[in-house]
Amino acid sequence: MILSAHHLGRDYPTPSGPLTVLDGITFSLEAGESLAVVGPSGSGKSTLLGLLAGLDQPSRGRIEIEGRDLSAFSDSESAAFRARRMGFVFQSHRLLPALSALENVRTPLDLAGAADATTRAIAWLERVGLGARRDHQPRQLSGGEQQRVAVARALANDPALIFADEPTGSLDQRTGADLADLLFSLAAERRTTLVLVTHDERVAARCARQLRLVDGRVQA
């Protein structure tokens, strides 16, 4: 088992008392499995993704990744774990605008201290069909190309887990489908576990499992 969540909950303090945005979330994933987290806006999907990635601390419950309790990690351990074992794809690509496509893909490799960062980044850009555009800035790329660079960046470190938050949400239908193909095929090829938050039923349907959230709880 690569990832498991046990009775996960998250509250936020408000002037009128704690607001529960997630409660009682329990699930587990095997290596290479894919999970779609679906549900209406405000149901807690992105919050769950943040907790699973170690970017936020749960108010209760426990998360285990590769058998290790995520809440026991310090900030730097958690960061180092993300750099080595996790990849991210955001709704709006979230490329660093000051860096070229190559430098963007290199970034997680640099953060993980990889010695052959440039070679690996170039290889990943070629895999997503953007080898010729490696020195372009994000603003010189189309929306679909930017998102492909984001996929290459997510996979650059050969992570065990990829978290994708609405990866096709900002793309048109055709480009979105192409990107989903790319993401699923690369994840399958490398037996990478995929957790994606999406509103797109077609993308969700391509995942092995679905987790439907309503008001912060799993709907059976």
Next chain:
Amino acid sequence: MTARIRLAWRLLVGRRGLAVLALACIAIGVAARGAVTGTVAAFEAHLAREARSLIAADLEVSSARPLESAVRESLAAVLPPGSRTAELRTLTAMAAGGGQAVMVELAAIGEGWPLVGALGGEPVASVIDLGRSPQAALVDPDLLPRLKLQVGDELVLGRGHFRIVGSIVSEPGNGGSAFRLGPKVYVPLAALGPAGLGDPGIRARFHLLATVPDPADALAVATALRHRLKLSEAPLEIMGPGPAGDQVSVRTAGEAAQTAARAIARGADFLRLVALFALGLGAIGVAALARAMMLTQAEDLAVLRVLGADRTSVAGVFLLQAVGLGLAGGLLGTGLGAGLATGATLAMGLAPAWPLTIDLALGLVLGIAAALVSTLVPTLTLARMAPLAVLRGEAPAAIPWVTTALILAATLGTTLILAAVEVRSWLIGPSIAAGAFILAGGLALAGGLLLPVIARLKPPSFALRQGWANLSRSGGTLLVALGLAAALGSALLTLRGSILAELAPDRLTQLPGFFVLDVQDDQQAAFTAFLGERGLVPNLRPLVRARLQAIDGVETKAAGEAVALRSREAERRAFFHRREQNLTWAVAPGPGEHLIAGRWPQAATECAVETRWADQVGVRLGSRLRFDVQGVEIELTITGLRRIDWLTFQPNMFITCAPAALSGAPAVWIGTIPTMATPLRQTFTADLARRFPNITAIDIGDATVKARALVARLSAGIAAVAVVALLAGLAVVAGTAAAMARARRQESALIRALGGTRRTVALALAVEFGTATIVAAVLGSAAGLVGGLLLTTSQMQVSLTIPWLEVTALILVLSSTATGTALITTRSAWHVPPLAVLREE
């Protein structure tokens, strides 16, 4: 690390507009400091090079009394073989000619003078004539038109008639002093006696000069001579032009140069403080820009956090940018400062010199420190940010107020220490810096209260409404930075205006006409009668010279030697302890003199002292002072404190006693003569010089003109550095405007999309910046006036005169240039097509 540096660099380049402004904010302050340091270094290097020519010798022995044979024999005994000596006597005298008389600085030169350097005259042969003819005089070219004389004409000095053989072209240094009481005149030493200027009643300074074969031996020779003469200390001359008093003084050329350098350093201390002020303003600008950079980089850095960077790495990337900016700003500022210093020194006819490496390094360190301190709050904010919240579009949460307060307190403490180091005073520097902090707080508070009130006004005009509604967006920082710059400008203008007003020509009618010196005891009656014949009544005060030996039984000499002289206060106190003290006696306060505490001295053991002298020396009511009055010890208890209005030009001394205290002590008299009608004035000085050649009469009108010129020169120097502070203020305005440029672009695009014109947008921005800058300039100027009032009345004891016209001009110029700067900085808000902005967002 390399990857982080590269990322920091790329992120910085991506916000190069903000980065360039931050660079400018730092560079301006560092440049101001570098310019001051470089100019002082050039002066010091010049003095070190020209040290020997300052006293025209390697070594000087001098006294206000004729040098006794024992002194001469001692010098002869310590001088190595091959040394040379020469004599010089300096005095002030009245020079008459063409029916008029002018006070001159007379130098009577003995054979062989100058031992170092050369005296140059026009015509060239005039210097040779000066050596050959006992009646020859070489004069300052300024003297000739004042007496309507030409080369070859006769000049009367005392009772002697001299022939002007030429005018001075060049001369060895003036002992390191930049001050002169009158034009210089050289005559042969042998001519003084026949002219009556060598009489015992004539107050002169007697110099015996020497050169040694190896100038490096001068200090050893001086030390040996001091030992023989039982002079235990090197001369301490921090305030005046050179040694004074009856005591024999021994100094080397190097020591004279050090004295001159110390005087320059004292002036430079304040210029460095103004530079520090400019750097502080720059830091405010960097803080505003750093916040803007933090906001624009927050999303990028949040992405980094998601990708695996920890908090320290993210903060490190931002901090690296701050260090880079500080280093680049420091280097740029140091280069600019060196350029300015080079220009200034060349303009003054000096060879440029590079400041010490440690000074250069300090400039860089200050630049980096300013950048780091200014970016500390945004850095900590980024370190604490929740990346997911930032990626959802939320602004990073503010750090706890306790942390902010601690950072502010640390900044305040560091600034106070820096100010103390820069001014070499634990009192003056920190006081001024603390005043600036209090002022900044006051301006922030005033802004916080006033700007929301203006923002609530709802005028019918959209531009006014929009501009005022946005005041709170940038008004606070802008108000503090520009207000501080305006306060500095206004305080300097007030200070200058007040001093110049005290010296204004129209005040001359209230002042005496002449100040007279060296009226001997036995001349007093004849002198009073001489004036009475002309319908004039003098105000004369006796002057008795003495040395302060002990305060409350503690020897002052020991106290003076104990201090390391590292601070202004220590220097001043040691100087006031060691200097020759002038005592007087009176039965009641004179004109311009007020008893403010205690009672007037009545017994022979009592005295009243001037309050500021008391502060400098460290005494109070009841303190016991022991004086050596020319060989006789007297002890006086302070019974009264006096305030003296020195600018009334009435004669007075720091220490006044009851007449019985100084009974029998040898005294000279000084005093004033009332102003007189022009016909009488034209002949008065010439008559006085004929009748009393030893009495010096200083024309107070001339003196005030010279003082005004001096104040103007000094204020020009300070103004040059103050302009840098104003530039720093403008850089902050640009930085503040740029910091909010993104929000303004969005807002302007929206206004234009809704039907507003480019003019409407520009007008709204002009209203916003114009109002904020006018409020800042007015509040700052008002604070500067209060500062000026405190300085003029409490420190300088001159009446406050507000130069309304200049202060108004300052407000208008500052607010209009600041508004213009802000509009230029935000031009993209009203220039860029709105669709491009809306698409981009």
